[in-house]
Amino acid sequence: MRNDSNWTTDRRTLLAGAAASAAALLAPAKAFAADGLDAVRKAVAANHDEAVKRLQDWIRLPSIAAENKAMPEGAAYMAKLATDAGFQHAEIVPTRGHPGVFATLDAGAKRTMGIYFMYDVKQYDPAEWSSPPIEARLLDKEGFGQVVMGRGAVNQKGPQATFLAALHGMKKAGKKLPVNLVLVAEGEEEIGSPHFSDIVIKPNVLAALKKCVGVIIPTGWQSPATGGVEINLGAKGVVEFELVASGEKWGRGPKEDLHSSQKARVDSPAWRLVAALSTLVTPDGNTPLVDGFMDKVRPLTPRERELILLASKNLNEADAKRAAGVTHWIDDMSWEAALERLAAQPTINIEGLVSGYTGPGGKTILPSRAVAKIDMRLVPNMTRDDSIAKLRAHLDKRGFKDIEVNVSGGYDPTETPEDSDLVRAMQATYKRFNVPTTLYPRLAGSWPGVTFTGAPVNLPAGQFGLGHGSGAHAPNEYFVIKSSNPKVLGMDEAAVAFVAFLEEIAKS
Structure with missing residues (x-):
């Protein structure tokens, strides 16, 4: 889906850089005093090398649905990643196409959170890359710090491996998760998820999802300019x-x-x-x-227009053009009109x-x-x-x-209510980490969220995560491991943010 040199302009974000008031632009890495996550933070740090290797090994196993490449191996590895992270049950789910994975983690909690993963990646041409796309090398990238470069680094294995690092950190810290987890993973997202519903409508999978507060796909979309993120209330x-x-x-x-x-x-x-x-x-x-x-x-609602107007004031047009590699919008339209068209057209x-x-x-x-x-x-x-x-x-x-x-x-398109517990938990977590946040009507890119928001599941669903990566579907895709940018979290602290999010879900 969405092919572009920057993830924020192709598959799962709208624009590079959400800006808010200057007071909100605190360096996230310096804003964690007394947040109650010190033990987890230490455990995640102690597991750092293991977490990075887990991500590198995953990148080195590219499952490409469009080429029918390593699909059974990708599903088996996904199931192993789940059990290693503490899921008591993980099964490979056959579909009419490539298999998926369903896993559950019972923490004895009152609330349950759904997690969506994809184990497939886009095709690649090694000749276009400055570093071999499946070697997952650790490199220094100016302005970002240490990154891992490889196909799937940000789309979607880096953010997903960061979520897994959060679970491993909780285990090492000797702490129970604040919520139960239901994981559904597919291997066909990059070809339009033609058989994902086969997984979700299985009776045991559907019953488990029905217990969830909502579903997220882990992301790493912080703007390197501001550290900001967007909360998208849907997707095309x-x-x-x-x-x-x-x-x-x-x-x-x-x-x-x-x-x-x-x-x-x-x-x-x-x-x-x-x-x-x-x-x-x-x-x-x-x-x-x-x-x-x-x-x-459907025309934009008054509230959607209001959100777009606010976004036009908070987001930086020059940053967005720079990220997209363009100097003009269609018809040289205004910034607000460009944001409106991005959401509505x-x-x-x-x-x-x-x-x-x-x-x-x-x-x-x-x-x-x-x-x-x-x-x-x-x-x-x-x-x-x-x-x-x-x-x-x-x-x-x-x-x-x-x-x-x-x-x-x-x-089909997907929508999630602004007043849902899921969105409120996202907002609370970003506020807890002093991250500037912009609400936006819908992601211009696409993900199969409608499988969750539509019948028969009927749950709120969206994207959540901190950290940064770019280059989805493009050469030189990367994900930040150790950040040199004070406004962007590295992999370890982004993992801690997932724990904080689960805590907010438990309180919602």
């Missing part, structure tokens, strides 16, 4: 698919690649795909034109185009096949199935019945 849905034009399906053009001189008398599937794509959006590519696609879009995006020869130099052929990899982002009241049906009808109406629509995964 996503659909990933391919559009395929071929001479074979079309009945025109070549069934195999031809010499390009034949273009004078032979139709081109590549140009046919271009023609089909041009009907999906406005000429600038920024507004969907699929028939009926926008009909179910459905999108149809071309992830990649593949046809014919793409190597060095030229190769004069007329390709027999052309493929566009597409993702659509959906906002509340839109659904995956309805959006795909409208796309298919749109193409058919315009004479493109031969264009194949191959859906690989996706899910």
